[in-house]
Amino acid sequence: MRIKAAVERVPGGLMTVPLGCGAFLATVAPHMGEFFGSFTGALFTGALPILAVFYVCMGATISVDSLPMVLRRGGALMATKIGLGVLCGVVLGHFLGAQPVRSGWFAGLSTLAVVAAINDTNGGLYMALMKRYGTVEDAAAYSVMALESGPFITMVTLGVAGLSAFPWQTMLGAVLPLCGGMLLGNLDSELRTFLGGAAPVLIPFFAFALGASLDLHLLWRAGLLGLFLGLATLLTSAVVMVGVDKLIGGNGTAGIAAATTAGNAAAVPMLVAAANSRYAEAAKSATVLVASSVIVTSLLAPLLTAWWYRLANRECRIRQVKSGHPG
Template sequence: MRIKHAMDRIPGGLMLVPLLLGALCKTFAPTAPAYFKGFTQGIMTGVIPILAVWFFCMGASIKLSATGTVLRKSGTLVVTKLLAAWAIVLVASLVIPTEGIHAGFFAGLSILAIVCAMDMTNGGLYASLMQSYGTREEAGAFVLTSIESGPLMSMIILGASGAAHFEPQIFIGAVLPFLVGFLLGNLDPKLREFFTPGGQLMIPFFAFALGNTIDLGTLLSPLAALGVALALAVIVLTAIPLILADRFIGGGTGTAGIAASSTAGAAAANPLAIAAVAPQFDAVARDATVLVAICIVVTSLVVPIITGLWYRAFGRGMAETARQDDRRLAAALGERGHLVEG
């Protein structure tokens, strides 16, 4: 059976499929963890410790010694996405209380849901899109998107916007695994090589545990329509500054900006992770998780479509020129090598 192959064909499938399996367990067998106990209970309810290991591995995988072009493109997209999320949260915090909205169409919406949906780009989706619609440098620009992973940037945005206050030791405790991993990975390439696979390996495990906090019955509530609306807002509100930054700072056509306007699969874990260290978000963490999960699915479907449309309208010429230059350079180097050998 080609289970992994089938999961890879689903945008964010490595995260979403185990998440759905966990949600099915929570919906139809909510007492299973307490019934089985032991290791089974641990893997069904251990979101925080599994996330801690994943966060460490993500830190260890980050290597900043990239080429100048890739670093400029990647840095432009990451910084722009974070600044856009910060501005959106800053405005939203003026009208949405910390405990979220409890009535009307927007019931369930919170600052926590907004920041977790807005601030993380699906790096795998971006890289695959730019393989088809961009240059080699643009495809490689996902190198810094790992910095957005985990609750670190979400917590920084919440703090900087005044939407939340974190005690220094709580903030340090939340980011310490990431920083230790980053330090070890850059001090010793062998350690980076050893820990980096954990970033992928841990995703289905924390996704399954996270799914065990979601009752699928909530999807029959107004949260479904609200989640779709939030997903479309993520695309529109982040794509506009990302397109401008890509064109005028990154030197691109704007295609990379649209490709980066998605919600990362791992973002679904952030509401619960943040609530674990910031109890003021306990009441909204579950609804925020559902909304972010819907954003992951919707943006994974919509962003590739609009990226292709934008590329055909504006980006094809520049991308084709860059590819031709790459082929000419490769041919010239090959011919030079042939002459040397002769």
């Protein structure tokens, strides 16, 4: 049986197929991990440890000479996501304020829901897609983008940054595994080969764990509005970030891969409401809507990224032929 070949025929298959399996099991048997416990339970809940190891392995493949590119790419993509969140926060805040829409087709939609959905990128999905369709520097760029994780940036965007301090430990912890891998890889070429070869193997495992945190029932509960928020987040972010990615030397693929909503973003509305009670009412519906955006963007971003990657490569080959230098 050619299982691996069949999985790889699916766009981003090594990521999306395990993620879909995890989401399916989390929906039909939500307590399976707890029931079996031990190593089986760890497969359902171990996304962060596996991602930490993935960072070390990825870091080992990065040359010190490429660091400026990593910082430039990660910083540009992060700034763009934050900028989009600020723009939506200013525009929607002018019309809605802190409260959700109370009636009509958009009942439950709020500034908080939109900003939380846009601000935080799904790092595991981004790195898996970049491992398949991008460069090592593109994948490593998420170590910079990881600083947008959590409620802090959303609070800043909503104008309540004074209620929260940015923990420096979190900032440092986001890049330490990558830095450790880089140190080992640059000191020893054999370690670079050894650790770098393990990175692709880890992708299906953390993808399954990420999927196991998604309940597909949330997509149904959020209804068309949740679907709309997910599609709007993905498409709006992708259009803007493709342009930014091209400006910093990419072909747009990394921009689309970063146009997602992170799984932990679903917790942001409640954290913001805990810091500022003005958002307490909006947080209830925002949690479900953001969770829906997580699912929608996680399922569609790999398809859109794969399509754009093929399109960009075809255009590149056409330019090479016209210039008389077919690569």
